[in-house]
Amino acid sequence: MAIKNAFYAQSGGVTAVINASACGVIQTARKHPDQIGTVYAGRNGIIGALREELIDTTEESDETIEALLHTPGGAFGSCRYKLKNFTENRREYERLIEVFQAHNIGYFFYNGGGDSQDTAFKVSQLADRMGYPITCIGIPKTVDNDLPFTDCCPGFGSVAKYVATSILEASLDIRSMCESSTKVFIMEVMGRHAGWIAASGGLAGQNEHEPPHIILFPEIPFNRDAFLARVEHCVKSYGYCVIVASEGAQYEDGRFLADTGNKDAFGHTQLGGVAPALANMVKQALGYKYHWAVADYLQRAARHIASATDVEQAYAVGKAAVEMALAGKQAVMPVIVREQSRPYRWRIGEAPLSEVANQEKKMPIHYISDDGFGITQDCRDYLEPLIAGESFPPFDNGLPRVAHLRAVLAEKKLKTAFEI
């Protein structure tokens, strides 16, 4: 069998550890030069395949590839671009085949969340539908922790560690100040559809007396009166109140809290965040001085406080993807299987892409406490191992050292450009 090259692409919102998966793919492929030729990485994800913009990773030194382990963001560029189905946009698939054929690509590794695994599954059908045989393996990644079949998603554990650490630290700050100053602190975190990230803030405290005192989940309809009553109770009982609010927090009718309904001077809708909306609500109803933070990209880029468990798993799924491809598997995704929580033990398993695609794993409702404002012991038992261990990057001159890629594009072999 002639040696085939591989195509690897990052897809969707990036994480602090997606490059660790890339490192796992490339290092493992480099150990099998008899079976895998060049690993090409799509420049800006699948867009790079369509445009024939293929980063030749053989141009990167072993040291640079190793440095991917501690580099946040998507080193090769990612994208939000979902392939349509075969009937809607056959031309896209034809183009992929042209590019793959031109560069002798026989392996396709796609590193992303649910939408991306759907794309990977479609590409795996190229053999049957369009006569181009290609080995397709998905690699899980998403801070949202919403992929099915896998116990957790690489990327999530590091966000969870960042959020829990930040809440712990900020809580000590407000506790110091609350006697004469700020009484309420609100931190807004990611998670539009599921409360996984918000839940992780709950790890900062051990019981309802300890901050965070309130967690707002997208799963629990927001009740203004109950919320304000709890804020007041906390300030009166503990002197202060710390709140973790999911960006997806919403009223019973589905309206997001972040939707202020206000218009600016031009008549445009005023875009707010959940945190400032809650802060204003507290100020107006209870008069408490507040502070609020919106972590946004900081939370998913914070490689400096990544979970060692997460880094290890992100690397492992990249490595396993290549090993699965070499073992002749097709249209599967390596997953994390939890064998036990204490002490934590996990192994790599596999799931069929046909079933992964477009499924969303919800947070179990028994992970949320009865009052809807906290997490249960079951939730703690699930989350704690995922934030375990530190994996500090090396630092130069006070700042994290990151990989600097040469990012040399392979010479184009096709005469035509492709507009996307």
Next chain:
Amino acid sequence: MAIKNAFYAQSGGVTAVINASACGVIQTARKHPDQIGTVYAGRNGIIGALREELIDTTEESDETIEALLHTPGGAFGSCRYKLKNFTENRREYERLIEVFQAHNIGYFFYNGGGDSQDTAFKVSQLADRMGYPITCIGIPKTVDNDLPFTDCCPGFGSVAKYVATSILEASLDIRSMCESSTKVFIMEVMGRHAGWIAASGGLAGQNEHEPPHIILFPEIPFNRDAFLARVEHCVKSYGYCVIVASEGAQYEDGRFLADTGNKDAFGHTQLGGVAPALANMVKQALGYKYHWAVADYLQRAARHIASATDVEQAYAVGKAAVEMALAGKQAVMPVIVREQSRPYRWRIGEAPLSEVANQEKKMPIHYISDDGFGITQDCRDYLEPLIAGESFPPFDNGLPRVAHLRAVLAEKKLKTAFEI
């Protein structure tokens, strides 16, 4: 001479390293039991002195005091409370003397910013004005970096390191996504009056092509057109634009960018942040997809990414304060004297409280680049040593370990309470 006790208090907004100063005070005092008796810490700062709520630090083990080195927030509680002058509120000073006398306090260590040093100076005058001799030493602390006489302020270096690290990490995230998604990222940082913290974000890049591409300082009047032109230039040239915005960014007429002028449904002014205000401005003028973050307390509480230099200096000023007291000094504050930048060398100096009080050190205008959107080499040379070195806390179960104080209050000796 009978051995006198000491009173130590934390004042104003806390930092990631103010407890390192407390550690320096207490550990140094413990080495001189023949000269200093009990160190009492004010519960919630000077309020604790007025209320006779004195935390007896002899109840804390050596291990707990050592753990202050890596605990953010103000371990004994802080406050925003400024003593009035002698004529306006003589009763407050009389009360302080009653409490100090009742607990045999002969040393006063006050750990805070400019306002706090003013208070420390007033207390130092108790001997002359009210016949109660007490040794007063100020201990510098402020993330704002605006105290005079000292080259830098303990607390600032760690915020600077947090901001520069966060901008570096988030920039890698947006760079990955900009081809098909977010083009503009804005991070709002503290610094209402001075751009020191915003400037530190500039350390994440080495030149104008590297993020952050725009820094908005309170010192430079905001010009909407120039700002938008630069955003557009960056997106067109580099594909994305990263902005660090000081909370104090303001128009030429002094109006803060954060003041949206909007009213909510109840007619209250809608409180926003600089970051969302800028995001809306960019969206409406240029149509770019954006993300924004507001770090708020996270930046000044982030002990997990503290600067080792800052931790060392925070400890050193606490230690020096006790040594100055024992050397018979009065109404002074230990300061950081920079001997050279490369390699960085510093030593402890001292400044008279009479001159420290209520002075603000501005950022030199030659630290800001000519276009007003970046920092100069002089600024880099100043900032770089301050973020140097890591001082990671120990972690347990994935989270930073912090000091848990017993915080036992000394038995009250006065019959009267004091309303503040």
